[in-house]
Amino acid sequence: AHVFLYKHLRETFRQNRFGFFSMYTVIATVAILALSFFLRGKMDIITVLQVLMWIQVFMIGTGRGLLETYSHYIYMIPVSPFTKLLWSNMELMLRSFIESLLFFAVPGLVLGSNPLVILGCIAVYTFFSLMLLGINYLFMRWVGANLSQGILLMIYFFAVLIFLAPGLSAALFVGFTVGGFVGTLAALGILFAWELIVALACFALSKNVLHNCDMSSVRPK
Secondary structure (H helix, E strand, C coil): CCHHHHHHHHHHHHHCCCCCCCHHHHHHHHHHHHHHHHCECCECHHHHHHHHHHHHHHHHHHCHHHHHCCCCHHHHCCCCHHHHHHHCCHHHHHHHHHHHHHHHHHHHHHCCCCHHHHHHHHHHHHHHHHHHHHHHHHHHHHCCCCCCHHHHHHHHHHHHHHHHHHHHHHHHHHHHHHCHHHHHHHHHHHHHHHHHHHHHHHHHHCHHHHCCCCCCCCCCC
């Protein structure tokens, strides 16, 4: 199943000679860096993380792993569906990790954030992508594409909120209770762990999406 990572990397660099450095990545990096300089002392790296996570909700569906389910290759490889789902999305996880380095490393230092907090933001952002992918597969497994796109988008948005709510609530509770640097670091750790648990659970529950190559993943005209 690891061949999907190589396949998607080849497709990415064939489509764009700069690889992961898409127009969105460049614009977002420049904008975050500029705001970090101009709003130094008025903005922190946690605010940047919050904004980027909401943007991520609406951009995750363009990943090559999700599009792979519309092709026949992923159904033909004789390994477990769980393994195939994970490896077919490794390219997007690598992309998310590289983006997180650009979005948080230098801007975080400009804003005076602790390096451990920056690492926590990188982990939360990267594994939030994995959680969103898991939710998308869960939708493909249980909902299909028989609803209108507007209704489907609303259900998806509320599903993300529902899945994220327990971990986010626990993170906020601990963060505000403990307070300071330790509270922030603990909150990021709780949120990262919750994202990982939810992501793996969603992947496990949706592995049967690869048991039916005739699944109605595209709404008929």
